[in-house]
């Protein structure tokens with residue numbers, strides 16, 4: 436399978452569309468497809484002509500109710516479609532949920548990250564520490580600031596940034612660390628925060644996939660100097676597109692709010708609340724952008740937020756069960772959590788494929804066999820630090836004006852993450868919608884793995 440075959444969003448979309456169905460009683464009935472009868476030999480792998488383990492679809496996404504329809508209609512009929520009271524209400528609720536003082540909703544998670552980098556005044560000549568195992572946006576935003584992303588290798592046990600390697604990557608140019616809580620699994624925040632403190636470097640948490648994940652009983656996003664969330668369509672909290680930057684730091688909050696509102700002039704009032712200076716209009720404090728959220732998204736988020744806790748619990752319970760079953764079977768190794776993790780958000784159920792347990796078949800063969808069993812999975816990210824565009828970009832006219840040849844060559848040489856390269860070769864993912872299925876759906880996944888394992892030789896030869 437080529438690295439482009441499984442773009443994450445495509446994967447989430449196809450997995451839920453191809454294998455999706457009702458689970459919680461919360462799902463749209465129209466999307467709960469019929470269950471095809473299981474015919475054929477159930478012990479024979481489906482990829483070799485046997486009966487598939489599962490013919491029922493996994494839950495579809497997104498989930499909505501009549502109240503969402505009504506709320507949306509209200510915005511429509513109000514005629515006030517831009518940023519308004521619904522976005523403000525969502526910001527208030529999200530701040531309360533995370534126990535952070537300031538929240539600025541944005542047009543997407545990428546916008547939230549750009550706003551946060553703007554608040555830290557990240558710019559040309561700066562270095563920002565990032566993981567290579569992430570969605571491309573984490574890296575894109577650094578380049579957008581004409582700064583250099585410095586990749587710190589992945590901890591293959593957890594699929595998260597290897598925080599113990601961050602300190603060695605810090606130089607006198609390091610201006611920020613961006614740990615990503617990938618798949619909803621918190622990065623090792625004890626080590627990240629201790630290193631950041633020791634080196635006096637601020638932290639922006641990329642919590643875009645980690646709604647309601649917790650580190651030592653505190654929700655992620657609120658642990659670093661700033662935290663960024665995405666509400667893009669595949670996310671556990673979804674408004675098609677959308678994002679938020681959260682912080683307890685008033686100065687950062689002012690810049691973030693101002694930046695996403697074309698640079699308009701905001702300030703903290705006597706109570707420390709975030710307000711706009713003077714009348715709306717022609718009153719600017721800085722170079723900004725238009726990255727505002729609309730009230731349509733705000734109202735969708737309020738509805739989605741009301742279901743997030745219940746859905747998170749289902750995902751968590753199913754994921755724990757699936758991990759237990761897979762560990763008993765062997766060969767598909769679930770990502771571990773750090774000791775400080777008190778809650779995993781399970782945007783993804785991440786695992787590693789161990790070919791030795793499967794007669795040496797390739798991951799591609801395994802995935803094909805799983806798809807045939809009706810429990811398809813994705814292969815996860817490619818090594819994005821090796822994307823050719825990055826090398827081209829750092830050697831482009833603009834970057835050459837900022838960085839010397841020696842600095843550019845040094846960046847290219849430092850961009851080396853062997854552990855991540857290996858993970859990109861053996862990673863496996865199931866998306867969050869799969870984890871919303873009934874418990875037997877988890878058994879279906881585990882049973883399919885077991886069946887493939889038991890027939891590994893035949894599959895390897897035939898597929």
Ligand SMILES: Cc1ncc(COP(=O)(O)O)c(C=O)c1O
Pocket residue numbers: 543544545546569570572573615617641643644664665666667676677678
């Ligand atoms: C880890 C991570 N960072 C950043 C983003 C960017 O968010 P958005 O797509 O809302 O711009 C995403 C979204 O997919 C993400 O998964």
